Amino acid sequence: MDFHQYLEARRAEIEAALAAALPSPPACPASVARAMLYSLTAGGKRLRPVLCLASAEAVGGDPAQAMPAACALEFIHTYSLIHDDLPAMDNDTMRRGRPTLHVVAGEGMAILAGDALLTEAFALLAREPVTTDPAIVARKVRVIGVVAGAAGAAGMVGGQALDLAASEPEHAGTPAFEADALRAMHAKKTGALIRAAASAGAIMGGADDTVIARVDAAAAELGLAFQIVDDVLDVEGAAATLGKTPGKDATAGKPTYAALYGIDEARRMAAACIDRADALLAEAGIGHSRLSEIGRWIVNRSH
Ligand code: GRG
Numbered sequence: 001m002d003f004h005q006y007l008e009a010r011r012a013e014i015e016a017a018l019a020a021a022l023p024s025p026p027a028c029p030a031s032v033a034r035a036m037l038y039s040l041t042a043g044g045k046r047l048r049p050v051l052c053l054a055s056a057e058a059v060g061g062d063p064a065q066a067m068p069a070a071c072a073l074e075f076i077h078t079y080s081l082i083h084d085d086l087p088a089m090d091n092d093t094m095r096r097g098r099p100t101l102h103v104v105a106g107e108g109m110a111i112l113a114g115d116a117l118l119t120e121a122f123a124l125l126a127r128e129p130v131t132t133d134p135a136i137v138a139r140k141v142r143v144i145g146v147v148a149g150a151a152g153a154a155g156m157v158g159g160q161a162l163d164l165a166a167s168e169p170e171h172a173g174t175p176a177f178e179a180d181a182l183r184a185m186h187a188k189k190t191g192a193l194i195r196a197a198a199s200a201g202a203i204m205g206g207a208d209d210t211v212i213a214r215v216d217a218a219a220a221e222l223g224l225a226f227q228i229v230d231d232v233l234d235v236e237g238a239a240a241t242l243g244k245t246p247g248k249d250a251t252a253g254k255p256t257y258a259a260l261y262g263i264d265e266a267r268r269m270a271a272a273c274i275d276r277a278d279a280l281l282a283e284a285g286i287g288h289s290r291l292s293e294i295g296r297w298i299v300n301r302s303h
Helices: 003-021 030-040 047-058 063-084 101-105 107-127 134-151 156-166 175-204 209-236 257-261 263-283 290-300
Strands: none
Touching: 003 047, 003 063, 003 290, 030 063, 030 101, 030 107, 047 063, 047 175, 047 209, 047 290, 063 107, 063 134, 063 156, 063 175, 101 107, 107 134, 134 156, 134 175, 156 175, 175 209, 175 257, 209 257, 209 263, 209 290, 257 263, 263 290
16 A cells, blocks of 8 residues: 555544544534534644554554544644634634634634543543553553643643744844744644654554654654644645645744745755654664655645
């Protein structure tokens, strides 16, 4: 199976699992179920769940065991996009090629749908895979800790807080400081969840600690490459391909890799990240897995 076919096959499984994992009436009001579904099924790339399943597979595990974690990570990612688009944050009206949730359902419902997706992610992680096997229960508990750490104040929420601060013109520093600060901010804001996706897959796949640590380090490189390419696409991309408003970061005066290093150097940096990720995966003995192909996909994507 070539990578494109692999990606499509995994995505189809993920779409079905996401729909099955989402609460629906009568357990919850139709309004919040509709709002969650609107954002969740708007056609994202499913990078985090694909990475999670590929990681479980790469370490010799059963990807089905990692599917609840894969879905939980996409729930959390979707919540972060809903909240990031709110008027109080990035105030964006387009996401994944559609009007943002607060535009169609109102700010209150967008806040609630984000809150619900975050909470349901942890309900799912605690519930599935259903098992009494102590070894699998231990993996589930470990994954809950990894995902919570990545989503919380030391992870994605912390990164978003740094981003809010960096958007204030009076906080702009010297170029060297900006580069370090930018890297630190993205490591938390987007890197933490991408790392958690790969680590959760490796944990549920039954990898040992050395392999989990290398997968995690490789995913940190993938996360940085992803962000660098995101910045480049924000400059180069057309709204129709991106599914969101392009050029927003530059217009908002936010520091970006494209602005700091230029497009060509930024692309070279992203490629170097993928080379480092490949080296780490090779050290872990899983150099020829789908994880490597996911790295190439990240740097070569157009949206
Ligand atoms: C509101 C707590 C809170 C956090 C928001 C991740 C994040 C933090 C905000 C997203 C803002 C943004 C556009 C960041 C750039 C990188 C990124 C996460 C892009 C969107 O992820 P993709 O490209 O989206 O994986 P799809 O739609 O394909 O899932």
